[in-house]
Amino acid sequence: MTRRFGAAVALDALSLEVGAGEFVALLGGSGSGKSTLLRLVAGFDRPDAGRILLEGKDITALPPQARDVAMMFQSYALFPHMDVAANIAYGLRRAGMGGRDIAARVAELVGLLRLEGLERRRPSQLSGGQQQRVALARALARRPALVLLDEPLAALDAGLRERTGLELRALQRRTGASFVMVTHDQAEALALADRVALLDTGRIAQFDTPRALYERPATRAVARFLGAANILEADGPVPLDAATPAPAYALRPERIALRPTVPTRNGTEAMVEEVAFRGADTLVLARAPGGLSLRVVLVAGQATPEPGQRVALAWEASALAPLSA
């Protein structure tokens, strides 16, 4: 799909295929097009070019309520004057479901989302986590084939976010619906999604499993976005010996080790600049000849160097992930 706003191209001939029952995260920087894509799929906006197919059916021209798609907004958008049960029942009632069926489905969702005892409360009488679960129950009520989630965990505090994220994934598995979640948070995307689509200026930079994205980023831009990877140029100051020729390589900080001596290839001497103990591991920033700055992560239990110390660093050829651009 393509979507333009005046001269700005929010989505640039972007194509994405989500499998049935798959959990996909849309990850990308601010302005990369994540919200635009979600709004188009939900039906709140129309593409300038392209089509949206759901289970083989063209839904591009259908209004939101006629699509088998539900959206959960970042703000949850719960009706403040309705209680929990009425919020969950809203879409079912609009769809013309009978009272007894609605009551049964609401009870089922209350159980699924652990909202027992809260049915008569208004949204303002709920915690943030409870509101999030009501919003999710409302989105799931009509058993949509596809659930769109806009930063579903962003409004929760850090302590609650991790657990709620894992619950969200378990729920997705149980319902069998496809989930597409927008997030800024790469750790969240990697932890929850089956596949992550990394968006960059309206295009998909890479669409892959979390592990592949992390271990085999396709380009420098992806490696940089996922953060913390060292990028080594093939013609840079450090002699490399990689299995695949490429203009540059990503090297994960945890794949670099301290060695007694510098190997002739895939290693370098370096000066330790910063050492940060982080509990489970220690981050070392070291500067190699030629000014190359390297991030090294040493797992707990390994000897850690001191700032100002000269060290020998080395890595396996298999640790060099080729970058195409």
Ligand SMILES: Nc1ncnc2c1ncn2[C@@H]1O[C@H](COP(=O)(O)OP(=O)(O)OP(=O)(O)O)[C@@H](O)[C@H]1O
């Ligand atoms: N209604 C609009 N009018 C004009 N430009 C828009 C409109 N909606 C989005 N854009 C532009 O399209 C581009 C993509 O925006 P979009 O909101 O999809 O990005 P995003 O990845 O969701 O960003 P964020 O993470 O900040 O929410 C941006 O350059 C944005 O300024």
